[in-house]
Amino acid sequence: MSFLADRMKEVAPSPTLAISALSASLRAQGKDVVGFGAGEPDFDTPDEIKEAAIEALRRGETKYTAVSGILPLRKAISEKLKKDHNLDYTPEEIVITNGGKQALYNFFMAVINPGDEVIIPSPYWVSYRDMVVLAGGKPVFISTGVEQNFKFTAEELRSAITKRTKAFVLNSPNNPTGIAYSREELATLAQVLEEHPHVLVVSDDIYEKLLYDGKSFYNLAMVSREIFPRTVIVNGFSKAYSMTGWRLGYAACKERQIIEAMDTIQGQSTSNVTTFAQYGALKALGCDTSFIDQMKHHFVERRDYLLKELSQIKGMRIAKPDGAFYIFPDISGLLQSPGFERLQRENPEEKDMGKLFCTHLLQDYLVAAVPGSAFGYEPAFRISYATSLDQIKKGVERLQECVDKLWS
Ligand SMILES: Cc1ncc(COP(=O)(O)O)c(C=O)c1O
Structure with missing residues (x-):
């Protein structure tokens, strides 16, 4: 018996939940997870705004x-x-x-x-x-x-x-x-x-x-x-x-x-x-909006770094972002790699290739990103660069390692 309204059959639970739960449990085990999932700037609210409240x-x-x-x-x-x-x-x-x-x-x-x-x-x-x-x-x-x-x-x-x-x-x-x-x-x-x-x-x-x-x-x-x-x-x-x-x-x-x-x-x-x-x-x-310019400066530096590095990764296709703090690599080119075919054989029930990739990336390389299906696009994943350049560098290194292994 279900107590729920019929409309709840139509609403999809967020595909990000499984990744967030896995990420949280890995962190709880003391693992050093690089988080590319954030949908919010990694800066604090300016003090004068806080003071006004x-x-x-x-x-x-x-x-x-x-x-x-x-x-x-x-x-x-x-x-x-x-x-x-x-x-x-x-x-x-x-x-x-x-x-x-x-x-x-x-x-x-x-x-x-x-x-x-x-x-x-x-x-x-x-x-x-x-x-x-x-x-x-x-x-x-x-x-x-x-x-x-x-x-x-x-x-x-x-x-x-x-x-x-x-x-x-x-x-x-x-x-x-x-x-x-x-x-x-x-x-x-x-x-x-x-x-x-x-x-x-x-x-x-x-x-x-x-x-x-x-x-x-x-x-x-x-x-x-x-x-x-x-x-x-x-x-x-x-x-x-x-x-x-x-x-x-x-x-x-x-x-x-x-x-x-x-x-x-x-x-x-x-x-x-x-x-x-x-x-x-x-x-x-x-208020004085110079902090928006500072934030933009950091975001552009990170975006440019990611663009340069990700476009060299075999099997990923990137469109240059004009704004926000996300980059969205299409990974259809990666599906033919021997490692990806192996992943599919090992997980025959998983039909969402972006999710399969993100789960593997998180489980084995400790990088948390959001599968493209959360945004109605497959196969891809979203990287949020609302995190420090050091974290981004560490995450990209692990990503590169993961993809190299899939092609080997
Ligand atoms: C495209 C888009 N619209 C709207 C929102 C809602 O933001 P908030 O409710 O925090 O104003 C978000 C937040 O991630 C967003 O990415």
Whole structure:
């Protein structure tokens, strides 16, 4: 007998769980595991942000706020969106959420009817698929591969759109590939979306500030005035300000009924984001941002090191990440190696080749990475370079050793 609701049959447990559990048990045995799994910057939240939250706590900012968050923070976000992107939103068109994650969840719950389709380019961030399913919708994937630099074309987008399409999700820079779309590429996608006014656009801009090589950030709302009113901007403080544990994100949308519905869902579930944490976020938007440049400097150094080393490893294909802190090697070339064939023979029940590789890498070489299937792409794995260059060097050495052995 199951006590669970039917919807739980549709939601996949995270494929990262098995790897995380194995990693934890190896560490508990005192093994020196190199962790490439982190989805958060390896830097602390800047002190002035912490101080602002402490000060708010001392001042007695300990009560409920409006569900959508304190007005000064919504005003500051409205100013940020104007200053950084030239997009006009009033504070009433903004909701502060428990991370970008809750903004996305509230949105899908607010707009999806049973059977509505949501277009998600893959590889994609782990939660989009399951959130859409939980809301009763149908995820429709546009597959991309390393050979196309993990980018899809306007034609592919056009063919994915149907009368049932409710929304299209774009995450640029992307988790897990780090790939970002240029202004010109977005403009060609926008042309297709302009032909389909029934499609809402979700712009997940969470890695906006982590874009490298002098590239500038653009999203679909910025490149098309026509799409702007039916776009939901999702962003947050986790990645840019190293505030993952604070749980602070937001959504902005011109379509008042959507924002109000998101507010209602939040009001009936979690209510406002922790009050004093919101004052930390307010400080983040007003503080000196040189630490973001420092963080970027480290990320670029690590990315370049990984690019150089990984592209020399036989059987791995890499697309150069433009941003975020992930790199996503495709390992289809490795499947023909004698060692991999041996692994498959020894584990006939394992159909997920990325997971087979990651389990072997962790068990025998003590390197923890996330299998590509977690992001809807096979066979591949994600390396997060939100860890020190020394750890990265150690991890790459072990990876090289593992692959050399598979080819021998
Ligand atoms: C693409 C993407 N969107 C949204 C989120 C949610 O972040 P948070 O809820 O911490 O704001 C993440 C976190 O990993 C992410 O990678």
